[in-house]
Amino acid sequence: MPEPQSFDANSDLHGSPSSALSRNQGGSRLTSGIEVSSRLSLSRNLASYPFFDASSDLQRQEISHELLHSSWARKNCNRYRVVDCRQLQLAERQFLFDLQAIVGLPLSVVITEADEGLDSAPASMLKETSNGHSEELQSPAAGLPPDPTAEPAESNRESLAPPIFRTVSLVFNHEDHLRIDIDSRGECLEEHWRLASHIDDQFQSELDFAFHPTFGYLTACPAEAGTALRASVLVHLPATMAMGTHTDLSNRLNRWNVALREAFGDPSGGDFFRISNLATLGLTEAELLDQVKQAVGLAVQFEQEARAQWSQRDLPGLKREVHRALAELLTLDLQSKDDAVRWAMIRALSRMRLGLHLGLSSPAEGAVIASKFQLIWLKRLLDLAIAKEDYRAASRLRDRIKSLGESA
Amino acid sequence: MKCQKCEKPATFHITDLTGEELLALHLCPDCAKLYLQTEEPTMETPMLSGVLSKQMKLEQTAEDLRELDSRECPVCGISFYEFRQAGRLGCPHDYVFFGNELEPLLVNVHGDNRHVGKKPARGSANTESQVELIRLRREMKEVIENEDYEQATKIRDRIRKLEQENRPHA
Numbered sequence: 001m002p003e004p005q006s007f008d009a010n011s012d013l014h015g016s017p018s019s020a021l022s023r024n025q026g027g028s029r030l031t032s033g034i035e036v037s038s039r040l041s042l043s044r045n046l047a048s049y050p051f052f053d054a055s056s057d058l059q060r061q062e063i064s065h066e067l068l069h070s071s072w073a074r075k076n077c078n079r080y081r082v083v084d085c086r087q088l089q090l091a092e093r094q095f096l097f098d099l100q101a102i103v104g105l106p107l108s109v110v111i112t113e114a115d116e117g118l119d120s121a122p123a124s125m126l127k128e129t130s131n132g133h134s135e136e137l138q139s140p141a142a143g144l145p146p147d148p149t150a151e152p153a154e155s156n157r158e159s160l161a162p163p164i165f166r167t168v169s170l171v172f173n174h175e176d177h178l179r180i181d182i183d184s185r186g187e188c189l190e191e192h193w194r195l196a197s198h199i200d201d202q203f204q205s206e207l208d209f210a211f212h213p214t215f216g217y218l219t220a221c222p223a224e225a226g227t228a229l230r231a232s233v234l235v236h237l238p239a240t241m242a243m244g245t246h247t248d249l250s251n252r253l254n255r256w257n258v259a260l261r262e263a264f265g266d267p268s269g270g271d272f273f274r275i276s277n278l279a280t281l282g283l284t285e286a287e288l289l290d291q292v293k294q295a296v297g298l299a300v301q302f303e304q305e306a307r308a309q310w311s312q313r314d315l316p317g318l319k320r321e322v323h324r325a326l327a328e329l330l331t332l333d334l335q336s337k338d339d340a341v342r343w344a345m346i347r348a349l350s351r352m353r354l355g356l357h358l359g360l361s362s363p364a365e366g367a368v369i370a371s372k373f374q375l376i377w378l379k380r381l382l383d384l385a386i387a388k389e390d391y392r393a394a395s396r397l398r399d400r401i402k403s404l405g406e407s408a
Numbered sequence: 409m410k411c412q413k414c415e416k417p418a419t420f421h422i423t424d425l426t427g428e429e430l431l432a433l434h435l436c437p438d439c440a441k442l443y444l445q446t447e448e449p450t451m452e453t454p455m456l457s458g459v460l461s462k463q464m465k466l467e468q469t470a471e472d473l474r475e476l477d478s479r480e481c482p483v484c485g486i487s488f489y490e491f492r493q494a495g496r497l498g499c500p501h502d503y504v505f506f507g508n509e510l511e512p513l514l515v516n517v518h519g520d521n522r523h524v525g526k527k528p529a530r531g532s533a534n535t536e537s538q539v540e541l542i543r544l545r546r547e548m549k550e551v552i553e554n555e556d557y558e559q560a561t562k563i564r565d566r567i568r569k570l571e572q573e574n575r576p577h578a
Binding site for chain 1: 484485486494495496497498499500503504510513514517518519520521522523524525526527528529530535537538541542545546549552571574
């Protein structure tokens with residue numbers, strides 16, 4: 001059963017809260033739990049091919065081949081896990097990553113048994129890639145690509161569900177030829193940028209990406225050209241929404257050329273928002289990250305003020321809402337893919353998360369919900385293991401599910 | 409009947425009328441769902457085509473628009489009309505070919521049109537030969553469609569030669 005402190009998303013990142021504190025230099029913000037996760041995407045296109053939409057199937061296969069068989073990808077493939085996206089679509093994966101960050105579990109659902117190196121990737125996988133699907137390399141726990149201390153794939157395979165708090169995905173032929181996506185809990189955009197830039201450098205040492213002296217890195221969509229970098233932070237703003245100050249926040253962020261968008265498409269508003277840069281030209285990568293970080297800082301300030309105001313105005317009402325959400329989470333079908341059920345689940349999780357951070361509900365109550373999610377994800381992994389006929393993994397997963405079921 | 413995209417039984421029989429020709433598809437429920445899913449626009453990207461049409465209405469007459477829409481990139485063949493509809497360019501050379509039209513659009517979207525961020529460490533590559541490679545690849549696609557394999561072999565050899573010349577000495 002997870003410990004209550006697993007809800008401090010930032011402390012999960014590097015193992016200890018103190019190390020996260022020294023990296024972020026923002027002690028007061030670390031325990032707020034307002035910043036849930038961060039994502040950085042860097043897009044690149046090979047200079048001698050048409051962009052994705054204008055390329056043929058054959059050209060897309062060639063593009064995948066060039067990227068997959070670059071010496072960096074070949075050299076590092078054994079340090080990475082090849083995730084077969086045919087089983088989990090990209091948007092679904094990102095939703096699951098966000099959900100895990102919201103729930104605060106030290107568990108990654110994105111585990112397959114496909115630990116083969118890229119060289120042995122079946123041709124069908126390349127074909128899938130050329131058809132617009134993505135192929136991903138996932139790093140073991142927060143390790144930089146050339147990290148010699150990175151765990152070998154086999155040991156990850158043994159542990160089945162290692163605590164992965166950062167995922168690195170190399171997405172081929174999805175709008176652009178290459179997109180380096182880095183997701184993690186908490187706000188660590190600068191670390192993401194260093195890692196993405198490092199991977200980009202490795203590719204650029206042998207491949208030419210489309211670059212124009214004035215317009216920068218060229219992308220299929222001109223709205224991405226220049227740095228081709230999109231940085232975003234998922235923030236939890238339930239009190240800002242309840243107190244009605246979100247419009248003011250949104251207007252102020254728009255003036256900074258930063259977007260504030262509801263994260264899960266909830267038509268009734270939702271409490272989770274993604275703050276991201278709008279421009280990719282005219283500012284350096286560091287300036288863009290700074291812009292987003294400042295915007296996140298403002299959102300945190302708004303939310304903290306709104307939380308204090310809400311607690312002062314109607315604490316009993318707030319408590320009732322938190323307890324109603326906990327009861328709802330025990331009855332909801334947490335595995336549902338139906339949008340309406342998902343939105344209801346996210347709204348209830350939002351109240352639960354708020355209650356935990358304000359001390360309105362006990363950590364034990366949160367842990368019951370967290371273990372419910374953990375059980376679901378382990379069952380999903382078990383299905384994947386059975387589909388792959390990996391009975392050893394399936395047996396271990398069954399044991400874990402059994403022990404979790406008994407302790408719940 | 410098996411699904412055309414996987415091994416499962418095909419239970420969905422779709423006739424797609426949206427393209428130039430009729431397309432008959434026999435798919436399993438999972439593949440059908442994927443096929444029928446309309447791709448959502450990237451949430452992070454502003455609605456580019458909206459910005460573009462607004463900008464053009466303000467600055468150009470109908471005749472100018474028609475003329476501009478008919479312009480085609482000599483390298484990838486995309487017309488400005490196609491770009492305006494989809495909001496996506498066809499190849500890196502479009503940034504040069506449609507440069508005058510793109511500059512105000514970039515200023516509108518980004519508030520600037522100059523890149524000041526990271527640059528390739530090895531400096532810019534030979535742009536001319538890269539553009540030539542894109543053009544040859546388009547030519548290759550066309551001759552393969554016409555089943556002119558003799559010509560395709562010649563183009564393939566030219567592509568290989570250019571690729572060899574372009575390969576960085578890393």
